[in-house]
Amino acid sequence: MPEARGPRVARVIVDTPLPQLDRLFDYAIPERLREQAVPGVRVTVPLRSAGRIADGYLVEVADDASFDGELSELDSVVSAAKVLTPEIARLARRIADRSAGSANDVLRLAVPPRMVRVEKAWLAAEHPAAPEEVPVRGVRGYRxxxxxxxxxxxxxxxxxxxxxxxxxxxxxxxxxxxxxxxxxxxxxxxxxxxxxxxxxxxxxxxxxxxxxxxxxxxxxxxxxxxxxxxxxxxxxxxxxxxxxxxxxxxxxxxxxxxxxxxxxxxxxxxxxxxxxxxxxxxxxxxxxxxxxxxxxxxxxxxxxxxxxxxxxxxxxxxxxxxSPEPAVTPRVVVTAAQSGEQGPSRVPDGAWRAAKDGIAHGPVLVQVARPGYAPVLACATCRQAARCAKCQGPLGLDRAGAPPSCRWCGAIATGWECSHCGGTAVRLVTRGSARTAEELGRAFPGSRVIVSDGERRVTTIDERPALVVATRGAEPITPGGYRAVLLLDGDRMLARESLNVAEDCLRWWSNAASLAAPGAPVVLVGVAGPLAQALATWRQPAYASTQLADRRALKFPPAVRLASVTGTPKAVGDAVAALVAGTFIDVLGPTPVETRGAGRQGSGHPDAVRAIVRFDYAHGAAVASALRSAVVKAAAKGRKPRGDRGYRPPPTLRVRLDDPEIS
Structure with missing residues (x-):
């Protein structure tokens, strides 16, 4: 007599954006799906609201349910492909708990959308498990x-x-x-x-x-x-x-x-x-x-x-x-900006000589801060930044002879008038990649000039002489390396308001310096002090250690962790109040969120505020759990009444741990 099989239970994570549903749901496995319902497959399941069918992943199969009532049955198994491995399911849960988020949001990043034809072809093919024979190699340049x-x-x-x-x-x-x-x-x-x-x-x-x-x-x-x-x-x-x-x-x-x-x-x-x-x-x-x-x-x-x-x-x-052994150090030359009748020179004499000598033998790289022609303009009379009359965004020029336009909303600034002094003329404040290429083309007549930025995708160039004007991160590769590298606009790069601005600049300059040919000069213009010294001596770890010591004294990240809590004043207040005393260092704010960034910050509410919570790494789980509970409560309060199919209000609370935008 065949042994009777007991009821089996499928534990499913449902694909839904609602934070209150971020848990495993138990479903009964019908007899028709016993063979197909295995961990890792895509499934569809019923939801109790209006007979809806939702997508999900079968995470595990058990014999007993955590729910005492009658279980709904799985609707279907979408495919036999086990797209969610136990390791990734576990990782999604841990990342969600650490970040006060939902595991389902992590899975959207981990598992791409299903392509039926591709999947059927893959299921029909054979996948041998024999290990590949690859020779074991050392790592060149290291012990x-x-x-x-x-x-x-x-x-x-x-x-x-x-x-x-x-x-x-x-x-x-x-x-x-x-x-x-x-x-x-x-x-x-x-x-x-x-x-x-x-x-x-x-x-x-x-x-x-x-x-x-x-x-x-x-x-x-x-x-x-x-x-x-x-x-x-x-x-x-x-x-x-x-x-x-x-x-x-x-x-x-x-x-x-x-x-x-x-x-x-x-x-x-x-x-x-x-x-x-x-x-x-x-x-x-x-x-x-x-x-x-x-x-x-x-x-x-x-x-x-x-x-x-x-x-x-x-x-x-x-x-x-x-570190590499023996040590490899680029030849970095720090050059101060030279003043003249028109103010500080953007390309001092030492940089001009390096470019002139380098271009005689091959390509020369010129790194600039911004793409475009003239990214920022100012009033010619009072020197105040020129602002758009519609949205107060900065004005700039896209090309020579073009009218000024807003960098934010794109509006053409016809009939512009300075709100500070009433002036109607503008002057250039910064030069973008296109303007720099134009100026260098006049200074080196007959030389090739190549522009590489966000609008012009250039990944490689040949070894013929050329002036390559590139924004940070967009520098092309050339055979053997550049014969000279000029790092311009360092002072403008450092003027950005960010806790990480010095680290970012050192990274941009170091990555560009690594593209130089052995012995070729790398000229850093207009920057001095410890940052320039770290680049010139190629001691970036020592600079990072100094920065870390300063942040420990100030209790800034990464010495401590941060969480930004953004939303309506009441929602933010409730979330902060939910934190357990002793699990956090302090709370900064709340302060109003700028209107322009409200949508990006998450709440979209006109009166949105933001509070910043500082806490130690040891209390990360407790703080994340408390803030996650506040998000769930805020989302549950925002649900529309039963039977109401009208507008659902947006979430009133957004939590982001280790937010780089507030550093």
């Missing part, structure tokens, strides 16, 4: 201790070699890409996988070129936000296969599944592109830290300029620092 740390699941902070390197295919890439490729190859050789996240497509192209020398093509999976939905989903499914894989991509790559994960690595972790702009706003660095601890794999942060967050972990002994 064997770095390779040993990766082999033994160590945690390292690696100072990248500031040079360009050539692959066997003849492509020039940053030496940092070669280092990451060699680390990944060691993992693949031992039957493990690696996940590498980089800021943008320029870095991805270099890393992919370096990996072609290190691992077979079918081992590589690129998950890029610029891919089509079909290509992105195809690469995601490759990550699910039971064989080693090297996953490369932007910030969301840290959520990619991988067979026997052996390494998580981030390039340039202080780049703001690693910060997720979508809820729960978890930084890729924090996700990597949590995942490496959870899965027991190696962790590597590689950069030319060590972030203050990584420096803190190094000083705590949680990360081990590794």
């Amino acid at each position: 064997s201790a770095l390779a040993e740390a990766i082999d033994t699941a160590g945690r390292v902070a690696v100072d990248a070699v500031p040079r360009l390197a050539r692959t066997t295919a003849g492509e020039w890439v940053g030496a940092w890409a070669i280092t990451l490729a060699e680390l990944a190859a060691r993992c693949v050789a031992s039957g493990r996988s690696a996940v590498i996240a980089v800021p943008d497509y320029r870095d991805l192209d270099q890393l992919q070129a370096a990996l072609r020398d290190a691992v077979p093509d079918h081992v590589l999976a690129r998950v890029d936000a610029g891919q089509s939905n079909q290509d992105r989903y195809r690469a995601f499914l490759r990550c699910l296969e039971p064989s080693p894989v090297v996953v490369i991509g932007n910030r969301s790559a840290v959520y990619s599944p991988a067979h026997r994960l052996g390494l998580i690595a981030l390039w340039d972790d202080s780049d703001p592109l690693h910060a997720e702009p979508l809820a729960p706003y978890a930084h890729a660095r924090d996700v990597a830290l949590v995942r490496a601890e959870d899965e027991g794999c190696a962790l590597a942060f590689v950069s030319h300029t060590r972030s203050i967050e990584v420096q803190r972990l190094v000083e705590l002994g949680w990360l081990t620092a590794h």
Whole structure:
């Protein structure tokens, strides 16, 4: 007589934006779905409101339900593909709890939308689990201790070699890409996988070129936000296969599944592109830290300029620092701006000579602060910044001879009049990449001038002489490196209001200096003091240590953690009141939120305010839990009455932990 099977229960996370539904729901598994209902598959489930059917993921299967009443049954199993692995489900829950967010929001970043044809083709194919044979290699430029740390699941902070390197295919890439490729190859050789996240497509192209020398093509999976939905989903499914894989991509790559994960690595972790702009706003660095601890794999942060967050972990002994041996130092020359009749010279004599000597032998890089022609204008009479009459945004010029227009709303400023003195004429305050290229073209007649910025995508150039004017982060690669590098507008870059402005500038300048040919001059114009000294001596870790000491004294991040609480005055007050005494240091504010940024801050309420909570790392779980409860209560109060299908008011509370915008 066959043994009777007891009722089985499916625990499902439902795809919903409502924070009050951020938990596992129990559903009965009907007999018709017993074989298909396994952990990791997509399912549809009924919701009690108006007979709705919702999407979700089956997280686990149990014999007993946590609910005493009668369970609803699963509606369907969408596909046999197990797209949610136990490791990623666990990671989503931990990141959501750490960030006071919803696990479902994390899963939207981790699992791309389903592409039916791609998935059916993948399910029909065979996926061998045999390990790939890749030769074990060392890591060029570093002692064997770095390779040993990766082999033994160590945690390292690696100072990248500031040079360009050539692959066997003849492509020039940053030496940092070669280092990451060699680390990944060691993992693949031992039957493990690696996940590498980089800021943008320029870095991805270099890393992919370096990996072609290190691992077979079918081992590589690129998950890029610029891919089509079909290509992105195809690469995601490759990550699910039971064989080693090297996953490369932007910030969301840290959520990619991988067979026997052996390494998580981030390039340039202080780049703001690693910060997720979508809820729960978890930084890729924090996700990597949590995942490496959870899965027991190696962790590597590689950069030319060590972030203050990584420096803190190094000083705590949680990360081990590794530097190139022998040391490689670019030739940095610090030049003060020279004053003349028209004010300080943007390109002093020493920089002109370096550019003139360099262009005789090859391309010369000129880094500028802003794209465009003239990003900022001022009144010619009183020198006050020229503002738009409609939205009070800054005025600028898009090209020579064009009328001024607003940088915020785009309105043409016809008939402009200064609100301060009544003047009607404007003057240039800053020069963008296009204006700089125009001026350099006149100064070096007959020379090629190439502009690379957000509007002009240039990733590589040849070795012929040229003046390359690029905004920060958009510098192209040239064979052998630039014959000279000019870093202009340093004073304007430092004028930005941000706690991290010095760290950002040092990173921009260091990354540009690493593109110089060996022995070529790197001229930093108009900047002095400890920041210029750190670049000239190539001692970025020492500068990060000094900055960290200052922030410890002031109780600024990353010495402590921050949480921004934005919403209506009542909602913010209730959230702050929900915090348990002793779990936080203090509360700053609340203060009014600027109207222009209200939508970006999350509440959209005209009277929105923001409070900032400072707390120690040890109390992060308690603070996140209390603020999460406040979000759920605020969302529940905002629900529309039963039977009312009219307008639902927007959320009255937004919580963001480790918010970079308030630093």
